[in-house]
Amino acid sequence: MFKKTLNTEDTLENSGLTDEEQQLFSNARPQAYEPYPIKAVEDFANWARANSLWILAFGTGCGAIELRPLMTARFDANRFGVAGRPTPRQSSVFVIGGYASVKTLKRIVRSYEQMQGPKFVIALGICPVNGGMYFDSYNTVNQFDQYLPVDLYITGCMPRPEVLVAGIMELQKKIKAGECDGANRYVENFDWYKTNQKKVIKNWDMPDYNW
Amino acid sequence: MIVEGLGAWLSKIGNFSLTLLIVTTYGLLMGAFIERIIAKVQGRIGIPYRQPFINILKNFFKRTAISHGVMFYLGPVFRIAGGIGTLAFVPVIYGDEMFSNFSMAGDLFLVIYFMFFGQLGMALGAGESGHPYSAIGIARGLSQMTAYEVPFALAVISIVIQYDTLSITQIVAAQQGGWQNWTVVTNWVATLAAMLAFLGMMGYSPFDIFLAPQEIPIGPPTEFHSAYLGLMQLNRALFGATKLVLFMNLFFGGATGWLELMIKTFFIYMVAIIIGVAFPRFRVDQGIRFFFKIPTLIGIMSIVYVQMVLTS
Numbered sequence: 001m002f003k004k005t006l007n008t009e010d011t012l013e014n015s016g017l018t019d020e021e022q023q024l025f026s027n028a029r030p031q032a033y034e035p036y037p038i039k040a041v042e043d044f045a046n047w048a049r050a051n052s053l054w055i056l057a058f059g060t061g062c063g064a065i066e067l068r069p070l071m072t073a074r075f076d077a078n079r080f081g082v083a084g085r086p087t088p089r090q091s092s093v094f095v096i097g098g099y100a101s102v103k104t105l106k107r108i109v110r111s112y113e114q115m116q117g118p119k120f121v122i123a124l125g126i127c128p129v130n131g132g133m134y135f136d137s138y139n140t141v142n143q144f145d146q147y148l149p150v151d152l153y154i155t156g157c158m159p160r161p162e163v164l165v166a167g168i169m170e171l172q173k174k175i176k177a178g179e180c181d182g183a184n185r186y187v188e189n190f191d192w193y194k195t196n197q198k199k200v201i202k203n204w205d206m207p208d209y210n211w
Numbered sequence: 212m213i214v215e216g217l218g219a220w221l222s223k224i225g226n227f228s229l230t231l232l233i234v235t236t237y238g239l240l241m242g243a244f245i246e247r248i249i250a251k252v253q254g255r256i257g258i259p260y261r262q263p264f265i266n267i268l269k270n271f272f273k274r275t276a277i278s279h280g281v282m283f284y285l286g287p288v289f290r291i292a293g294g295i296g297t298l299a300f301v302p303v304i305y306g307d308e309m310f311s312n313f314s315m316a317g318d319l320f321l322v323i324y325f326m327f328f329g330q331l332g333m334a335l336g337a338g339e340s341g342h343p344y345s346a347i348g349i350a351r352g353l354s355q356m357t358a359y360e361v362p363f364a365l366a367v368i369s370i371v372i373q374y375d376t377l378s379i380t381q382i383v384a385a386q387q388g389g390w391q392n393w394t395v396v397t398n399w400v401a402t403l404a405a406m407l408a409f410l411g412m413m414g415y416s417p418f419d420i421f422l423a424p425q426e427i428p429i430g431p432p433t434e435f436h437s438a439y440l441g442l443m444q445l446n447r448a449l450f451g452a453t454k455l456v457l458f459m460n461l462f463f464g465g466a467t468g469w470l471e472l473m474i475k476t477f478f479i480y481m482v483a484i485i486i487g488v489a490f491p492r493f494r495v496d497q498g499i500r501f502f503f504k505i506p507t508l509i510g511i512m513s514i515v516y517v518q519m520v521l522t523s
Contacts, residue, residue: 033274045272052262052269073254078246081262086428089436092269116436117274183274211277 003031016204025207032187033117035178042178049092049118050175051081053168056091058111060104062158063097063124069161082168088114093171096150098158099127099140105147106201112148113210117183120151120175122167125158132157146196149182226309227299231449233469234298234456238448239263241477245484252488263448270441279340279434286336287435287442293329294450297322301457304472305383305465317377319367322457329450330356333431333443340434348430351495352421358502359411359418365510366405370461372517373398379457383465393464398521401513402462406482407506409458411498413451413480415487420495455479
């Protein structure tokens, strides 16, 4: 639509794949997108995006248990346009529920890249901020924003669902103000994020960008 | 002469566009209304009425959309073409020239064909997405559709014999003059078979195995996103409302005004909803066996009933 131009080469190496698999996967780079040139249109689009947040139903840590009560009578996040979505293609919000182990990080990256932009990441709990109680674990990443761009942090161990609802409302405010451009940041600093991801994920047997 | 004919066609197309807009909006609003009722039953507040509209807008405002090939593009287009095509031949308001659409002699056949068309287009589109869950969802959806089409077709044949016409407008006309003339009273056997088929058609529990959000992430539309999904959501509202209008026309006496239409379609919809919230999901083999047993038998009985009782 309104693509930003980047000063990098066009294709990815996909060095994690065998020669046979190279043929099966796309090696195109992701694109960054400008907002609509007319501000009123972009504001309207942001209003629609903010009021229809579809959360990817992928529980990535102990915090995933805090997502379930959101749909119950006590919290009823449906009021704010929040709904669960079972497939990354259709969802726009990824809630990182607490610690991200290296094994899960690989799946998180795959799922995140399959989501269609604009997409938002909420980091739930203290673990994605600085490691929390798993700060010296051999198997979890400590600073999550080194691997994927985070739009909103909700800290605590564990934050209660009320806080998650408050965080979602905060995210809505940020989206309406046009401040959530995590998808663009990811693409613009793609090489940096990829290097960080490959540093911790040893068995990198997937394409560099999961289209 | 030609210009006059053109003018008539243009006004017909204009009227149809208006009907399309009203029916789609009505379908979306009713979807939200039903969601809110279910939410109230569960002790929640539920989504705002504008939510389905925002969801569709959001999907059209997505910045990226990837494709899996030509059929992947065409799947949602075929789907909405099936929805629009179905509505085009269903008279929405009886006796109103403006909302009779392109109703004509034999439109009942065309409508049944168009109802199938969208599903097949969707099957091709979802098949090209290459996702295994899509393929499973399609296999389940198409086999279930084949199963519920049997009692529905039998019920339709029954009322076609009963009213001796293939025109939906004439079927509605034959039911005018009070509730005692509705098909649900005069030919309750066919209505029963058709309402059982209707449960499968609406895709609510116990016949929602092809969507099954828990086991096969929502089935056929797994890979559809952005504007594709927006089109499919539009179609879901439009097609759902059209099916309700068709059932209202065939079995519940049609409607002579929008208020009557809304009341009748709401109660027809509630049949699927109430059964949906009360029963758990059938497995695909159970669902298909169910349709081939009791509803099919009732469908055959309805034809016998028409031949023995009504036309003798």
